[in-house]
Amino acid sequence: MSHAKPGTRPANPRFSSGPCAKRPGWTLEALSGALLGRSHRAKEPKAKLAEVIERSKAILGMPAGWRLGIVPASDTGAVEMALWSMLGARGVDILAWESFSKDWATDITKQLKFADARVISAAYGKLPDLAQVDPSRDVVFVWNGTTSGVRLPNADFVKLDREGLAICDATSAAFAMELPWDRLDVVTWSWQKVLGGEAAHGMLALSPRAVARLESYKPAWPMPKIFRMTKDGKLNEGIFKGETINTPSMLCVEDALDGLRWAESVDGLKGLIARSEANLAAIANWVERTPWAAFLAEDAATRSCTSICLRIVAPWFTALDAEGQAAAAKKLAALLEKEGVGLDAAAYRDAPPGLRIWGGATVETADIEALLPWLDWAFSSVEAEFSKQAA
Missing domain, CATH: 3.90.1150.10 (Aspartate Aminotransferase, domain 1)
Structure with a gap:
């Protein structure tokens, strides 16, 4: 049956899954307060970076004791930092049911080449058998399958008394879905998803258990500077206070703050x-x-x-x-x-x-x-x- 061309058009036709639509009413004027041409290490720019962290933690209801940092290379960079810095202390289970979770499985099995890695997979449209996850092992998973439209209904498969770490890529879930922080240890996302921020910056959240892993375990492989989260065996706390590893875009920072303020307003x-x-x-x-x-x-x-x-x-x-x-x-x-x-x-x-x-x-x-x-x-x-x- 043929359909006549509709008479009404979306006011905003942008339906991309990343970078995503800007918040309603956004204009370039929202970026007028950006501290351009300033060192990100100066007092005022550093305060803006710290503000992104604190507003994000408050909106998400992140528990006390968690650290949140701004890291390079979007969500991908945040996930890779966690995988390369923390895995290897014990066996790891990887849940893979769409493209990006399969990428993490590839990195763990073919790049890091862990012998004790189990990939628990499912086809597009389905979730893998979550009952197979072993609480004595680390587990890596996405919360929401950005390329499959399949999300976890809960995290009951992650035990409260687990021995391993739960590493969660939440890039298309954070700010749109409830995250059970007590069942997670590492959570990552990027600015360009739910709040429509500009690209290239990742967010990395660490539980106290994740920090303990970083401070007690040293991987056997060389660690590039861009991945290093510890110094002399202790967490580099500056990363989680706005002292970024590399130079951030203060234009993107201003946009992230605009999105967070809008989030508070709704x-x-x-x-x-x-x-x-x-x-x-x-x-x-x-x-x-x-x-x-x-x-x-x-x-x-x-x-x-x-x-x-x-x-x-x-x-x-x-x-x-x-x-x-x-x-x-x-x-x-x-x-x-x-x-x-x-x-x-x-x-x-x-x-x-x-x-x-x-x-x-x-x-x-x-x-x-x-x-x-x-x-x-x-x-x-x-x-x-x-x-x-x-x-």
Whole structure:
């Protein structure tokens, strides 16, 4: 069935899963207070870096005793710092169910080359068997699968009396989902996800147990300067007070502060979660009445409210070979882009063909709702072209 071109367009058509949409009402004027051309070690710039840390900790409800630092190379840098600095003291389990968690598995098994590493994996759309996680071992996992739209419903598989460390990549979960801090030891994220900040800076949170590991265990391999978190066997506390390892962008710092202040204005973490969940609910209501679309996440309890991944289930689409499915899905996303109603909404390159719509807190539900009729229109256009190939 063909659909007429909708009359309403999203006010903001940016649905990329990273970098993500800026907060509502953002303009370049928000960066006018940036301390450009200043040393990040000077008093005022250093105070801004420390402010990012303290506001982040407060909004997230991070427990007393945890350290939070700004580190190089976005979430990837933060995760790699943890893996290379802390792993090796005991065996490690890696949960892998989408692209980035598989990257961490590759780093641990093929770069660090740990013999005592178990990869517990699952296909896109599913979670691995969490019951296999051994509390005597370290465990590495993402909280939310950015490329699969599958999130953990809880962290009950991480025992409170665990011996190992729980290392969690929370880059598309922090500020949009509740994180059980008592079951985590290392948590990482980046500025460019839920709060829509500018790229290249990572956040690394350490529990007291993680700090104890850093101070009691020295890896057997050389440690690049950019990864070093200890000095003379003690934690380098400066990293967690705004004394960054390398030069940060004070323009990005100002943008991060703007996002954090906005987060506070919408009722903090509670408000941010509500905004993201409302976006997921809008898409879920549409999926219920749309025969050609389904969530990639098979279990409703595991559906992400940020990276919302959809697959195409129309019979003509499933009858296509893999190349045809990829081409049809690519054409669908291209039509949205051409109309200027849905930018960067294609599925991740390694994921099954479909759509990925960012629903993080900076996205207005009204824009999600305005996008959905365009999905039907684009699908009907693609169906007219590709269904003949499936016949």
